[in-house]
Amino acid sequence: MFGGHVTISTNSPFLRRSSSRPVVSEPGSTERPIDVDEVFSLPIEASEMKTGDTSKHGAAIMPSPIFLWRFKVLLFSLWGFICCKIGIDSVLRMNADLRDLFLYEAFLYYNPLLLVTMMVWLWGINLWVFAQSSVNYAKIFDLDQTHLTHRETWTCATWMTIVVPSSMTAYLYLYSHGEVSWAASQPVILYAVVLMVLIFPFDIFYLSSRYYLLKTLWRIAFPIQPITFSDFFVADILTSMAKVFSDLERSVCRMVHRQVATIAWFEADSICGSHSAAIPLVLVLPYVWRFFQCLRQYKDTRERTCLLNALKYSTAVPVIFLSALKYHVFPDQWTNIYRPLWLLSSVANSLYSFYWDVTRDWDLSVFSRIFKFKTPHLCSNVLYGRQWVYYWAIGSNLVLRCTWTYKLSAHLRHNYLTVFTITALEMLRRFQWIFFRVENEWNKMTLKPSLQVSMNDIPHEEDRLLPPMNNDHDV
Structure with a gap:
């Protein structure tokens, strides 16, 4: 997701590995490395001047990047239409009484992987905006040169968008046509492929980035080392993907219990049922992971804000377990x-x-920062001068915080839509x-040195009282 730490020789003509976008530079050269994407984006006239008549004929038959992009969009739209058509026809073939149960299963x-795909798309947008800003x-995430850019992140999201709905369409089609065993194998194969891609030890599929992600997840699950x-x-x-x-x-x-493409799981008291x-x-x-991270930070820094942050995450515990009690107590209780x-704990957690x-x-402070856009060091590096963005972010954050805790309600568990x-x-x-979180961290990294420099520029009291010494004497 971010990138890993892989040592690469500076004398190598390729600063990027085979699984990443290649950046070429000659050994010993002090010029800026040349991106392959930039080479293909050069005008045709420039390449003709360098390679002569031979490259002129090659450039003439090579399709333009805009044409290739439109062709890919056309294929993607055609694939999406075919998947939707097959999926809808497969659902309509089923018995109306079992249709809702089948769709729920x-x-x-496929719901988890679809949401993960959505998050990867959004993370690519985050990286794109950061690349356009300062x-x-x-540097904030301490990434090396092999980290994924927004283009490579979107490439991963595109493949996920193709693979996951294709598997879901095959599942719907096979089940509706009576091939239950083949239908049951579709999600199993998909999950196995995703796991293999994540842990594949060879230098393909962005090895350094996969290693960085797995290492970060391990540090989250076991916060023994200092928290970065x-x-x-x-x-x-x-926490948003709970x-x-x-x-x-x-x-x-x-x-694991071979309940795929069956309705045995729908029994409430089963091991995989809704009362589990x-x-x-x-x-x-x-x-819980985030709670122990805060405790670890307090151990390292002794800052009281770490304990207050840990208290915030602990307020989610009663929201979850009080909601789950609905399946284990009498309705009157x-x-x-x-x-x-549960309502009281939900309000406390949301606020x-x-x-x-x-x-x-x-x-952000409503009274000290949002309205002070004339002060350069107090405003956003990403959304400079756009006050409505701050109003929208604060208002929508409050509403969505409340809906997120309400989602944990037990009676909404079967309303999957x-x-x-x-x-x-x-x-x-x-x-x-x-x-806002990343730019706030960037402000902390950049404003502290500037504030220290500005404090050093302030003349001291003795400098204002004593006249400056003049070493130039008139002869």
């Missing part, structure tokens, strides 16, 4: 006792998280949160 298998995200910005940044994103982890757990559980105790445990896991407690986003993560919509909205909230 199919949605559960925010050096590579990448560690708690990715951990914060994982529902994705919950659906992954239920999907893998059904695959593993669901709240997986939902709370990202918040839930209505009279646990439901009011606390909203306050922390605005005042700590974003370092509502849950999917709210989860997608939460990922959009996290997407806009990334802009």
